[in-house]
Amino acid sequence: MKQLADGVWQLAGFPPNGINVYVIDDVLIDAATRHASRRIARQLKGHKLSAHALTHAHPDHQGASRAVCERYGVPFWVGEHDADAAEDPSLIGQRQPDSPIARFFVKTMTGPGHRVDRKLHEGDEVAGFSVIDVPGHSAGHVAYWRASDGVLILGDVLNNMDVLTAIPGLTEPKPYLTPDPAENRRSAKKLGPLEPKLVLFGHGAPLRDTKKFVDFVDNLPD
Numbered sequence: 001m002k003q004l005a006d007g008v009w010q011l012a013g014f015p016p017n018g019i020n021v022y023v024i025d026d027v028l029i030d031a032a033t034r035h036a037s038r039r040i041a042r043q044l045k046g047h048k049l050s051a052h053a054l055t056h057a058h059p060d061h062q063g064a065s066r067a068v069c070e071r072y073g074v075p076f077w078v079g080e081h082d083a084d085a086a087e088d089p090s091l092i093g094q095r096q097p098d099s100p101i102a103r104f105f106v107k108t109m110t111g112p113g114h115r116v117d118r119k120l121h122e123g124d125e126v127a128g129f130s131v132i133d134v135p136g137h138s139a140g141h142v143a144y145w146r147a148s149d150g151v152l153i154l155g156d157v158l159n160n161m162d163v164l165t166a167i168p169g170l171t172e173p174k175p176y177l178t179p180d181p182a183e184n185r186r187s188a189k190k191l192g193p194l195e196p197k198l199v200l201f202g203h204g205a206p207l208r209d210t211k212k213f214v215d216f217v218d219n220l221p222d
């Protein structure tokens with residue numbers, strides 16, 4: 001694990017920054033695909049976990065969630081409107097746009113469902129971060145924000161890497177993987193005014209360039 005800020009770590013993966021998993025204090029944020037449980041366990045060795053939370057219940061974020069919760073005996077926390085899909089992943093596929101790539105991701109990455117112990121709402125606190133509702137890429141997508149030092153974990157509201165080619169760069173998530181792109185854009189516009197100092201993505205490298213982030217969001221069409 002690589003430390004990025006006070007009490008914030010990013011797990012290593014391949015390709016680097018391809019599918020990100022973070023730890024904030026003792027909470028694991030996201031769990032990559034169903035093939036990732038060993039990658040996660042290996043890196044968490046010696047690190048205490050008290051909970052596992054998602055940014056959103058998509059196959060590349062919830063894949064190893066049940067394995068993590070069972071291995072560490074920790075509760076599972078998910079945004080209110082993704083909780084049903086985290087428990088019953090057949091809903092994930094049903095809610096994706098009708099596209100072959102979405103179907104491929106669902107088929108190859110989705111992990112088993114797991115009982116959600118806490119439904120997250122805007123303003124809730126998770127390991128010193130506050131929850132922000134940012135729907136669009138999924139109905140119950142949430143971001144985690146720590147105002148004291150400007151750290152934002154925004155999941156897939158924006159990507160800092162093309163998820164198919166792995167070419168770096170800020171971009172909106174693919175429309176064929178996003179049930180409501182217009183709503184996702186409104187959610188992105190909610191995050192720009194925070195002026196985060198460190199932005200952590202579901203896909204792509206950490207970004208420490210506040211102006212680049214704010215300008216990108218400002219320049220998104222309304």
Ligand SMILES: [Zn+2]
Pocket residue numbers: 058060061156202203
């Ligand atoms: Zn993703």
